[in-house]
Amino acid sequence: MNALDRPTLEDLCDRLHELSRDAEAGVVVLTGSGEKAFVAGADIKYMSGLTVEEATAWGELGHRCTQLLETMPKPTIAVIQGFALGGGCELASSASRRSTSGSSRAGAAPSASCARAASASPRS
Numbered sequence: 001m002n003a004l005d006r007p008t009l010e011d012l013c014d015r016l017h018e019l020s021r022d023a024e025a026g027v028v029v030l031t032g033s034g035e036k037a038f039v040a041g042a043d044i045k046y047m048s049g050l051t052v053e054e055a056t057a058w059g060e061l062g063h064r065c066t067q068l069l070e071t072m073p074k075p076t077i078a079v080i081q082g083f084a085l086g087g088g089c090e091l092a093s094s095a096s097r098r099s100t101s102g103s104s105r106a107g108a109a110p111s112a113s114c115a116r117a118a119s120a121s122p123r124s
Contacts, residue, residue, distance in 0.1 A: 031078075035103065037082040037088070038083065041089075066094040077096070
């Protein structure tokens with residue numbers, strides 16, 4: 001279900017860094033794998049084994065990923081199919097544009113950024 005653990009966030013941040021410097025990439029499109037979820041949020045099983053320090057570092061890594069999307073020097077599009085929950089909602093909201101399908105559902109703890117993802121227009 002595309003849940004976020006540290007290795008996934010590290011890979012995402014690395015790829016976003018690469019794309020920000022890639023002169024041949026004109027746009028960044030962020031999708032989930034499959035149709036059930038764009039990103040289902042935190043990997044709760046992974047999270048349950050973290051120390052306070054590890055959890056703090058993991059959260060900071062998630063914030064770095066959203067900052068990379070927000071400051072990307074080219075357009076970013078989050079293609080949301082299925083769920084965009086928690087950190088997935090934050091990632092989608094950090095993109096400059098969002099595209100949703102009829103199956104899209106977004107949600108997180110109350111925040112203005114996730115309201116943007118939830119109200120994105122379905123694509124045609």
